[in-house]
Amino acid sequence: MEFFSLMANKGTKVKMQRASGFTLIELMVYIALLGGIVLIAGQAFSDSSKMRMRTQSMLQASEIAEKVAVIFKADVAQTGAKTSMEDGTSESGAEYGNKFSNIYTSVYMDPSVDNKDSSSFSVVTKNGFDSLTIRRLRYDESGHYSAVEQIAWFVRDGSLWRNCRVLEKKTTLSDDDPCTDGATSEPNNIEMASGVSKFKVTPGKPSVVGDNIQLFPGAGESEFRLVGRNDGDREMPIVTNEAGETHKGGSTQIISGFYQNYDQSMQTIKSEAARKINEVIAVRNETYPDFSWQTLCAQEGSNFTFEPNNEYEISFEILPTDENADKSKLFVPGEDHMSVGLRSLETGGPITYGDPATKISDFAFFPPLGVKSEGSGERSMRFSVPIKITKACLAFTFACYSPLVSQGKISISKLKVLKIPSANYKFENYDFEANKIDKQNVKAFLLDLDIRIRGESGHVELVVPTPSNGPRD
Template sequence: MGPASRRVPRVFVYTERTVDGMGKITTDKRAGFTLMELMVYIAIVGIVVIVAGQAFSNSTKMRVRTQSMLKASEVAENVAAVFKQDVAQTGAKSSMEAGTTDDGNNFGSVHTSVYMDPVPGSCSSADYSSFRVSASSNQSDLTIRRLRYDANGYYEATEEVRWYVEDAKLKRSCKLVEKRTGLTLADDEPCADVGGTPEGVEMADGVATFAVEAAEPGVLEANEQVFPAADAGGAFNFFPRTGDMKYVAVTTVNSLGELGKGGTSVTISDFFTNFKSDDDSPGILDEGSRRLNQIFAMKNNTLEGTQTWATACEKITLEANQEYEISFNVDSPNAYSGDAKNRSLSFVPGVDHLSVGFRSVSTGDIPRKDGVKLLEDFLFFPPLDADKGGGKRTMRFSVPQKIENACMAFTFACYSPLIHQGKITISNLNLKKVVGTNYVFNDGGYATETHKAEKKNIKALRLKLKISRNGEGGSVDVVVPMPSNGPSD
């Protein structure tokens, strides 16, 4: 490209000729832009300003949205924390009014005011739970009951706490259902007095969802009791194991003194002694001469014909991974007279042996799989003092796989000199399924008010909470265990 075709920037010059004070003529030259260039420049600057302004506006909106979201989440989490504290104490019912024992504090006094409706007009609608929940759209109304204790664990009052939504505001109220005689409430008491009207305290506003769902009952009432059967009135009997050189029969009588008969209480006596009392060499019998006493739980039936423990005992199936509870009372020996009372107190821990467990009908031994025991026996002690040590014995367990055709067995081995002359009374024997800690929630939750008899076996609630702030939401979804709900926990 030659010099003639080279583009040269255009410069517009205007000349202003003036005469200065000396009579000289001067020329003033100034540079400028065309109108088109000026318009392009203004357009570019405008675009930059608009883009920068939009970016600043978006940044501000994002900051406001983030702050609203964080605030909503913070409120939801704070509310959930208070909610969990309330629900976790649902059904707390025992206090120290029963006094103390030599072994420590005894929380033995149960306050039935914690139950929602324990004595209704119809037994089928009895409600031994400590909560009530209803729902409308996305909003629930929850009421729970629990005990209040003083600093030493003694009963003060039964509280009823309610969570509900009113005009998109989540509120919490508290009132006393019952209180200890003479209890004076403080000026800043958060709960209304017995018979008073509670005032709701606002916990959060902008509540879009407050949904409380109940878990499925861990065990249905119809399946809870394994032995004795639910319609047996708590009656049972024992059948002694014999026919084996290792086992020797014992004597059993019921509370009426009827030999071999059952009821809600059975006394066992005439144990075999493995202690030889020879004057020359007293001590434990040789291993080949030692014997055990074993009795099997059976229905309170009158048996006919020839029976063995394997045909007479109650056959039980234990499901895999289901928690079970064996419970029974060992009565105080104060009911016995003379030497029987003293001999019953001569049990020597670590020497004498009392246990309860299960035996396979087919083998007569502890249930096994490939030679490995599926369940061990549980040791227990009889009362060691005439006025102490009696009462309930409880054992909980589960098995890794299903066990069929097993019978509950009590085993006795007496090695100390006098215990075989004593007596042991077993009463209120029970084997039942226990509500587990694997909580199952169905859509909408369990229909608690149409299954009131099952509510006592519900051990968890689920909270779904959503709070709105300036169009943004914060939410929580938590499962809260309530292990004390129901009369058996």
């Protein structure tokens, strides 16, 4: 009995050991499965890392290309700018900058009789890359002529470079000026981007394909109305039509009675807390009671929807007055302010987008500076929007800081808001060497830019209008 009892106990011990361990075959299967899992996880991690690196490279390349395109547009959009406001003397003897300068012909590439190249650009192709050179005026903070500068964009050793030089100037350049002083000296090259695989600049001339679409004041209409804002923050100016009627529309709207920000008793500009601006909103000339600007702008056809990737134009004419001494001619650029832009119907403030909010800026313009015999003052501004904008109102803003300018009056005529068809320009590789005079007809450039980082590409295709290129602004 003791023997069988002992054997039973031994059997129990064997079973207990068997249950707490693994056989060699089980251990090998376990290791094989674990190795497969590690291999699969490692491959997935490797693929994820590669995808992340590719995505980061692509985003980085796209970001660099977009930043370069912004600087390129800022340079090229002013190609051929050749006129500026200059210092002049008012009847009171003070300098109020009340005359336009003559055209600076050094902005032209070669306006001689033989070549007749009144354009302000040249495009040269070398080693598969384009290089663009443009000329334009430089302005000081008051909008006065400062210099004529020449800017070049070109590719060298796979990098995109920019340089500029001053061809002529009004004053001495500061030591830290980015442009080289003198047409014969070697300019300082600045590297804008590396890894450039494509830099192509194609000139564009106006195309006859497609007609402009008139958004305001309505197809075939020419009459409109300006309504003053008076919402507690703005002083309402006086608005009349050509017949002298207030609160009435017509083909011309005359604005006067501006709020003055100059303190005559103290002979200085009013304190910041006491300053006000004048603002009027453009609406269609339809029969409505004299409601607020919000009510009138809310009517169909008086507020606008703008789509991204489209081009729009605001144009109007400023009629010079008969009075040679009209005080609006005492306008001082950089001190007094006249602009046209968009306002939100819902908030009344400027149109903004993005986070943090970015404001869509107004267009500044000058008042009339001559008499009727000298002709009218046409103003035209083109723009595009980064996002879809709805319920936008068109506003004219005036801020008068000079002693007498608020006593003047501004006559707005032929106000229009147009949608410009995308086929407004025809981009081709024109043979300008055979016909240099044709270069003056170029009114836009198409930029095609590719930047590669670690094998991934960022691409930008951008149309830059250049309305000032040619013999006239």
